[in-house]
Amino acid sequence: MKRPKIAFFDFACCEGCQLQVANIGEALLDILDIADVVEFREVMSEKWDQSFDIAVVEGSITDHHAIERIKMIRSRSKLLIAYGSCATIGGINGMKNNFELDEIRKEVYGKDYKYFDTIKTMPVHHVVKVDYFVNGCPIYPPEFITVLKAALSGIPYDVPDKSVCIECKFNENICMYEKGLTCMGPITRAGCNSWCINNGNICYGCRGMVSNPNEKSAKDILEKYKIDLNLILNRINMYNKCRELEDNEQKRY
């Protein structure tokens, strides 16, 4: 088989996931043994104007220009991997959807706001077909490598549909709830090896919710900690606001 060509692209995001890939270290050399990276803004100057085998896309879709651009990338690529919370679930950018679009534009661009186009934040799969998802803010590098291997060998990868608690217990961490802290782990998708909790932080839910979260019970538990309901909803929506679009106006590819 010919060496596959991989190209990296970014949309509305902090480009932190690209940084995670650039920092993978030794395994990156092994990846370069089996594939050619033809475009990757954060690590190389070269551009590529032809087709490629795998497009790796970071960031959310937040304006019409982005819609056109992601459609163009999709048409040039055999496979598309969305990586990072912004691309896979809308992520932090989804908080924009809490507001009226004009209100947002005025806040950001001032009196000339009408010249700046904007739309509701969407994850990539709301606009084009996505073949693989690597959730997380930022991505967990070992999972990125797993997904890349799956893409290169043509086998599917399912984002785990079980809670972060599963991996957190594997690591025998003391539960944040027993420390008197609240944590999004129980309703958030695993796959990160409970990265944050291993390092003393709570889970913020960056990997998106499990497919069937028991939100009512989760709210009940959080309420027992005497936390204001709005704060609880904000906590849940910090990364997961875009899930509202799934049932509403947006078509899911």
Added chain:
Amino acid sequence: MQIYKILKKSNLDSLVSILSKKQKFMAPVSKGLNKFAFESVTSSKDIALKYIPTILAPKKYFMPQYETLIEYDTKEGQNMKAVVEYENMVLFAVHTCDLAGIQCLNIVFSDRPKDLNYLVRKNKITIIGLECNEVCDEYSTCAFMDNDLPNGGYDLFFTDLGEYFIVHVNTQMGDAIINDTKLFEDATVSHINELEKLREKKRKLFINQFGIDRQKIPELFDKSKESQIWDDIGNRCLSCGNCTNVCPTCYCFDVMDVQNLDLKTGKRIRVWDSCQNETFAKVSGGESFREARSDRKRHRFYRKFKYPVNRYSRFFCTGCGRCTRTCMAKISLLETLELLIKENKVK
């Protein structure tokens, strides 16, 4: 004849030191907040002799969270090599509830088809039990499950009697430790009397909270399939899987292939799975046999109190209380059993 020995407390550190030089030596260690975990130690200073059940049961040494079963190579044809990962290990200060848990796993993995990975690894682990002189907390139900006193499943069994441990020698592996370390003395009748006194005292401390005989449980579960109680706890359950991961007798696993970056070689691993996970009973086409949380919760209880009794004549709840301690939705095994007993008027 039962063989009892004495180990002076002042000799405990020498014992740990000698044994930990020869092989891994695992013992309960304090993690703060009254939480404990089995970890590798080299000195008795690091061991928490007074501890409540560890976050994970010692099952993690018998069936690790991630375990390689096969290594494969597809460069030329399909080559596979079976792998058994093990290391020599002493497991120290295992409470009677966890000894019972290990006995349950032994039964399951010795059942046909025998699980060689488990059985080979188990033979490399020396188990030293430690008696609970007091009840650990309000969540344990070990007296009800008949696991408050030692019931075998160890090589040596320690009971703390103040200045010294009285040690029951149960196997050749245990006897070898006595002979090799030369730290143990013969027990006299007065030592054994002290042990009897402690056990007598324990009979008053470790009590059955439920007011029914344990043997009534299968009957209770026969009547409880359609109970409203499963819906109630199902509504509260987050399906986080904590209860099954910390359980000393939950042994379900998933098997998957992990390829190396050359995309030609790799390994087949097994990973702990949980009946509480959404995907556990999902099959091709998207159908799930236990879609409702209440069904999954019920299944967990039946897997402890009914199905294994039918198959192995043994309860698979050891009474350790871990599932109750770990549940952030505060689903309590003790409360659930009490409610079922009340609902069915079992006496």
